Each structure stands twice: as C-alpha cells, then as structure tokens.
Amino acid sequence: MEVRSLRLDDYYSDNTIICRCEEITLGEIRELIRKGYRSVDEIKRISRAGMGPCQGRTCRQLIMQEIARFEGKSLSELKMPTFRPPTKPIKMEILLGGEKDE
Amino acid sequence: MNKRANVVIIGGGISGCAIAYNLAKKGVKDVIVIEKDYICSGSTGRCGAGVRMQWGTEMNCRLAKYSIEFFERANEELEYEYDIEFKQGGYLIVASTEKEETQFKKNLELQHSLGIPSKYLTPKEAKEIVKHMDESKIRCATFCPKDGHLNPFHATQAYANAAKRLGVEIMTYTTVTGIKVENGAVVGVETSKGFISTPMVVNAAGGYSKAIGDMAGVDIPLYPERHQILVTEPVAQMQGPMFMSFSLNIYCQQTPHGSFIMGRGDANEPKDFNINSSWSFLEEMAKTCCELLPPLRKLNIVRQWAGLYEITPDRQPIYCESSEVKGFFIACGFSGHGFMFAPVTGVVMSEIILGEPTSLPVEKLHKDRFLRGEEVYEPSVV
Structure with missing residues (x-):
C-alpha cells in the first residue's frame, strides 16, 4: 500500500471558508495578499476577516500562514496582529452595574 | 538610499492620501507619501466614520458640504474597484438642555443660509426617525438627510490606489525622524529608510502632527487626545x-453590515x-x-479600540504654509473630523501648495489665526 504524507492543499481550496464569522474564503484572502495587503491587520480592515463575534480566533492563524507562505517567510518573522478587548463578547446590559441586584 | 521628491507628504491616513491624489491629478510629479505603519493604520482607520453637514461654524459647514458632495461621487471619480460604502442615512442630533436647544436653532439658521437641508424636530418627530429612542430624555433634535457614514x-x-495610478509613491513602514531646514526653507526629510531631498513637506500626521511640526521648528497649537469606540x-x-448628542456625550450608528458603532x-x-x-x-458607554x-x-459588544483626536484651540482644522518655514505645509488639527473633511483637505491643500486660488476661503484656517486672535470656536463636537 502506498503511503504519502498529506499536505494542506489536500484539504483547502480557494472556496474554503477561512473566516467563519464573516464568511471570507481562502481565495479572497489570497487575492488580497496578491494585491499587496501583507498583514493580518490590513486584511482585516479591508475584508472584515477577523471582525466577527470570535474576533479572529480561527482565521488569524490561517491568514498568517497564507501570508508566510506567499512571502516565503516563517510565521515567527511576521508581525502579530493586534488583539482587542473584550476577550469574549459581552452584553451591554451586563455592564450597567448592580442597580437591579437584590 | 537617497531620493528626491517634489513634495513629501507625512501621514498615510485619508488626508495624506487625498492630498497626494489631488497633487498628482494636477500633474505634480515625484510625490511621496510616508506612513510609519500601513495605510489607514492611524486615526483614519480608528474613526467613527460619520460625515455630517450639521456644524456650528460657517467654515465647518462649508468644508463638510463640499466633502459630502465629493463622497457621493467618489467611487466613480476615484475609479475604485470595491465600494466606499457611503450610506446617507442622515444624522439625528438631539438636544437635552435649554442652552443646547438655543445653540441648535442658531446652527440651523446658519446651515440653511448655506443650503444645508437640516430641519428642527420635536421629540415625537425625532422618535419617528429613531424608533427605539427614549424621547423623554430630549428637548428637541435636528436632522439632516444628507449626513451619513462610509467605510x-x-x-x-480608494484615494491611495488612485494616487498610485497617477504615479504617487507610498512608502509604508517608514518613519520620519527629522526635517531638514536650511535658511528658513525645507530641504529634505530624514526617514528610517534614508534621506529624501525635497523643497516641500506636508504635515498630515494627525495625532503626531505636533511632533512633526517640532521637527521643523514650527510650533503647532494642538494636542493629541484619546477617544474610544466600541462595536x-x-x-x-x-x-x-447616526444618533448623536453633545451634552449627553454619545454618537451611535448602525453600519450597513448591521453592527452598531458608538463612541463618546x-x-x-x-x-x-x-x-x-x-x-x-x-x-x-453602555450606560x-x-x-x-x-x-x-x-x-453583544464584540470589540473596542481607540484613536487620537488632534485638537486645536477652536476645534477647526489648520490649512496653510507655515509663515516660519518656507515649504512646510500644515493639514492637521481636525479635532476629530479629519476623515469627513478629507475630500476638501485634498483639494485646498493641493491649491495652497501650488499657489493657486483656493476653492473655499480657507485662508481663515491659517495657523496664524491663533496669534491674531481670529479663531472661531466650533461648539458642536463630541
């Protein structure tokens, strides 16, 4: 039986959704990288990737991998994107304080 | 690396990109924009994104009207491949104090004299426009349907790409470390990527514009101040x-994407x-x-961030060539409104730089107004 190692490309195609919150595909991310948007923060601002409820928990790493691959760099050479609070979504009313607490 | 340029613009926000585009459109060659991070990484990319004609000084009303009329046709004029997402849903500005109501009536009179279609609304009429508002908290409101927001x-x-097509060079991840002045005139800019010799420098550095002025020995009367936003x-x-109140300290809008953006x-x-x-x-903000x-x-709040206002004593911008240093041009001091004024900033700064008559009477926004005591205070700022 032939054994071969699996590569990322066996799983991903241009139609693969990279940012689930905003439904951005790998193809769209690759197009932006080709156009010169070469950091997660720039791609986020122009495409909304990473701006949804999960705040980029899934897509941030995947986008960084794509940039690294395109530029022939390792992940550690890339600039980390900005992580913004709050850590998890929080309802506005929770912040209103304890007036209604018994 | 040693370079030459006819004009070096410091700041890759919307003001710097709009000035570069307008210069290139007028045929100026060798224009370089220097940005310390990436395009839109500073105050522009952090702003509330609203644009309004409802101001309290004649100058701000005229700057805003000119700019909004440009945004209406910007996709076509800048030949942008995506969409600037300009939505004119209006601004509902509410008054909660008697003093504010009096000011709003004055503002309306001024706005109408300039052809701005704003109108007075009772609390009940205001609620018809924003149905989820508690109208018992307000005395009256004004509304202008031409106001709105964009991405x-x-x-x-859109400005940066159009400028590049016309030959402008945009140097990102490049920091300005000094401005060289000889015999009272600009001769070049020191950057982290080398010296650029140029007879003209434009300071469009937003929150950092005072520091850039200091490098040229030009004192600019403004200070940076953090303003925060959540989405x-x-x-x-x-x-x-857009729902807005100066006295209650809030602006809040729903974007075409559906999220609410608000700040104070x-x-x-x-x-x-x-x-x-x-x-x-x-x-x-939540309260x-x-x-x-x-x-x-x-x-649910998903994210918060902050950016810098750069605030002048009269909360109106500064557009001029410095009287102290020849070739040092100033386009800053927007006091939180640089994004919405960008189209007019680009046009009048290119005119000032080329020594042409300006499209609007912006000589009143010369920095020296503060020395002459000729500033006109803008009351309508969050």
Whole structure:
C-alpha cells in the first residue's frame, strides 16, 4: 500500500471558508495578499476577516500562514496582529452595574 | 538610499492620501507619501466614520458640504474597484438642555443660509426617525438627510490606489525622524529608510502632527487626545441615521453590515498618545447608550479600540504654509473630523501648495489665526 504524507492543499481550496464569522474564503484572502495587503491587520480592515463575534480566533492563524507562505517567510518573522478587548463578547446590559441586584 | 521628491507628504491616513491624489491629478510629479505603519493604520482607520453637514461654524459647514458632495461621487471619480460604502442615512442630533436647544436653532439658521437641508424636530418627530429612542430624555433634535457614514478603510484605499495610478509613491513602514531646514526653507526629510531631498513637506500626521511640526521648528497649537469606540455584533437593520448628542456625550450608528458603532469623549482624558482601551469606557458607554436607546442593551459588544483626536484651540482644522518655514505645509488639527473633511483637505491643500486660488476661503484656517486672535470656536463636537 502506498503511503504519502498529506499536505494542506489536500484539504483547502480557494472556496474554503477561512473566516467563519464573516464568511471570507481562502481565495479572497489570497487575492488580497496578491494585491499587496501583507498583514493580518490590513486584511482585516479591508475584508472584515477577523471582525466577527470570535474576533479572529480561527482565521488569524490561517491568514498568517497564507501570508508566510506567499512571502516565503516563517510565521515567527511576521508581525502579530493586534488583539482587542473584550476577550469574549459581552452584553451591554451586563455592564450597567448592580442597580437591579437584590 | 537617497531620493528626491517634489513634495513629501507625512501621514498615510485619508488626508495624506487625498492630498497626494489631488497633487498628482494636477500633474505634480515625484510625490511621496510616508506612513510609519500601513495605510489607514492611524486615526483614519480608528474613526467613527460619520460625515455630517450639521456644524456650528460657517467654515465647518462649508468644508463638510463640499466633502459630502465629493463622497457621493467618489467611487466613480476615484475609479475604485470595491465600494466606499457611503450610506446617507442622515444624522439625528438631539438636544437635552435649554442652552443646547438655543445653540441648535442658531446652527440651523446658519446651515440653511448655506443650503444645508437640516430641519428642527420635536421629540415625537425625532422618535419617528429613531424608533427605539427614549424621547423623554430630549428637548428637541435636528436632522439632516444628507449626513451619513462610509467605510474609512475603503475610502482611504480608494484615494491611495488612485494616487498610485497617477504615479504617487507610498512608502509604508517608514518613519520620519527629522526635517531638514536650511535658511528658513525645507530641504529634505530624514526617514528610517534614508534621506529624501525635497523643497516641500506636508504635515498630515494627525495625532503626531505636533511632533512633526517640532521637527521643523514650527510650533503647532494642538494636542493629541484619546477617544474610544466600541462595536457590537451585527443585527437586522433598525437604525437609519447616526444618533448623536453633545451634552449627553454619545454618537451611535448602525453600519450597513448591521453592527452598531458608538463612541463618546472623556473630559478627564490626559493629553497624550495613549491609544489603549479602558474598561471604564465600556461601562460609561453602555450606560449612556442604554439610557437613550434602551433596546440596544441586549446587544453583544464584540470589540473596542481607540484613536487620537488632534485638537486645536477652536476645534477647526489648520490649512496653510507655515509663515516660519518656507515649504512646510500644515493639514492637521481636525479635532476629530479629519476623515469627513478629507475630500476638501485634498483639494485646498493641493491649491495652497501650488499657489493657486483656493476653492473655499480657507485662508481663515491659517495657523496664524491663533496669534491674531481670529479663531472661531466650533461648539458642536463630541
């Protein structure tokens, strides 16, 4: 039986959704990288990737991998994107304080 | 690396990109924009993105009207491949004090004299426009249907891309470290990527524009101040206009994407470059928002951030060539409104740089107005 190692490309195609919150595909991310948007923060601002409820928990790493691959760099050479609070979504009313607490 | 340029613009926000585009459109060659991070990484990309004609000084009304009329045709004029997402849902500005109501009536008179289609509304009429508002908290409101908002990232890219097509060079990740002045005139700019010799420098550095002025030995009377914003999860469209109050300290809009963006100022904010987010902002913002727009209490906040205003003594911009240093041009001091004024900034600065008559009478916005005591205070700022 032939054994071969699996590569990322066996799983991903241009139609693969990279940012689930905003439904951005790998193809769209690759197009932006080709156009010169070469950091997660720039791609986020122009495409909304990473701006949804999960705040980029899934897509941030995947986008960084794509940039690294395109530029022939390792992940550690890339600039980390900005992580913004709050850590998890929080309802506005929770912040209103304890007036209604018994 | 040694380079030459005819004009070097410091700052890759929307103001710098708009000035570059207008210069190139007029045929100026060798224009370089220097940006310390990436396009739109500073105040432009952090702003509330609203644009309004409803101002309290004649100058600001005229600057805003000119700019909004440009945004209406910007996709075509800049031949942008995406969309700047300009939505004219209007601004509903509410008054909660008697003093404010008096000011608003004065503002309306001024706005009408300039052809701005704003109108007076009773609380009941205001509620018809923003149905989820608690109208018992307000005395009256004004509304202008031409106001609205657009996407700051796309608007800036539209200018940057159009400028590049016309030959402008944009140097990102490049920091200005000095400005060389000889015999009272600019001769070049020191950067982290080498020296650029140029007879003309434009200071469009937003929150950092005072520091850039200092490099040329030009004192610019403004200070940076952090302003914070939060954004919620997206929900179905329920609010057409921007909702705003100066006295209650809030602006709040729903974007075409469905999320609500809101911000407020803080009277105790230190005058520095801090752009970290604070927990107290979330609490104060939530309190103000839920009092005035109660149904929004159920929304999840997904993110918060901050950016810098650069505030002048009269809260109007500075457009001029410095009287101290020849070839040093100033386009800053927008006091939180540089994004919405960008189209007019680009046009009048290119005219000032080329020594042409200006499209609007912006000589009143010369920096020396502060020495002459000729400033006109803008009352309508959050």
